[in-house]
Amino acid sequence: MSSNVVDGADTDLNEVVANMLSPECIQNPYPVYKKLRTQSPVHGLLDYPPGTVPGVDTPFPAWVITRYADVDYVLSNPDIFSSEDPMQANSSAPSLMLVNHDKPRHTDLRNLAKMAFTPKRIHDNIVERLRSDVSAIVDGNVGQSIDFMEEVAGVIPALVMTYLMGLPKEDYKKLVRWANAFMVSSDFTPQERQSCNEELFHYFVAKVGERYSDIEAGKKVTDDLMTAFITAEYEGNGLSKEEVVLFCITLVVAGAETTTYFLGNLMGVMLEDSSWFERLKQDRSLIRPFMEECLRRDGPPQRLFRCVLKDCEVGGQAIKAGDWVAFFMAAANHDESVFENPEQFILGRKNVSKHVTFGRGIHHCLGAPLARIEAEIMLNTMFDKCAAVEGSLANSSRQSGGLLAYGFSTLPLKLVSTNP
């Protein structure tokens, strides 16, 4: 395994890297990324991939990759940078489907899942009922002082997970808790985290088992992703029964918390500058560019990992087969050589679509269209029903449990009704 050379400048960056898992860095990582971009990559981050448990699992030291060109290189070369995660495989957590697969298996698995996420399927199967549910959620919260993260942002994505897999709507609360524990954000003790991982697994073993029974009994079942996975297993398409369960788990952990933080971050921008609410309310065509700039500047997923399969060079640094890399999409999104004044929220950036919050290449986020439609529906519903949002960021706090996600743990605010 490679090691970095320690000299005066590197010692300072070594300390920066050593401090990356501090609450201060997790809650405000962008100044840290700016320092790290001066010399990327830097070796030595001891961090925890999704599913692993701090205090129980032993982290591998990773190269920290922060420049846009280097992150893009990692994302675009899955033959060099493997998504199989030995640390997670050895942990108590369920392994993730797709996310932790390389080609060729990745291609087959992606083909199974992708049909549920097409724009047409989302439009036909999800949009109307989501509009209806979000309308009820906003109606239930307007005029009150609420924690937006708990009452709105945490609910919408988890509800969508229940639609996608035909789960009871009321189970969304459990999904939220389990996703938080798995993704190593939020404060859980190691025991709580492990316990959540086990509950999540057993929940889907039961739900998938029920669906199998219904299908075998000839009952009519919902045409959703769980049924699609089970059908694939039935038809001998290379999916085991356990993998059906793991696929369901993957959807929950990939799509619940990340989107929750996205929805919260959108509100955060509106609390930062209260003129946004009226601007967007009056001109809904601004919603999409607003969302994209929020994804760039405040994109929730901060970093992911890869295992290096071949000796290579990243940013001029030799990296050996067997090394572990942590590439920071969020740091790349703030690379001043790509995005001018990256810390500023600028609507209508010409190159905003270059952000890498949803990744690139074969692992680019399958759920991206879903995340966008959830945000769009939430914003439009709020603008339809509310005159303003009131609150102060001074009363909010960001999660500090882990480096994976940038998002609010609590966001007190009030949705002001349009009704006098």
Added chain:
Amino acid sequence: MKVDIVDREQQQSTYAVNDVHELFSALSDEMKIDALCGGCCSCATCHVYLGDEYEHAMNEVAQDEQEILDGLMHTAENSRLLCQMTLQTEIEHLEITIAPAE
């Protein structure tokens, strides 16, 4: 080969390229298409409409490509994914319209 492109802002421009792959790279660099998946028939952000008279010059739509196209909101008879298109015969001129974003 000269390629006339109409982009999502209805702006017209012309590219001189040797093949469709070169065109894909040029449009991606200029962010006229997002090319999120890097050309592996997945993200559909390179969805285009091919001028009818050029269909004969291109490869046929394979099943993977058709599955992706079938899932889009703005599909038309002459829809293609730019990343999956290859020239079968040499042509001097091509016309392509970039489809609306989904």
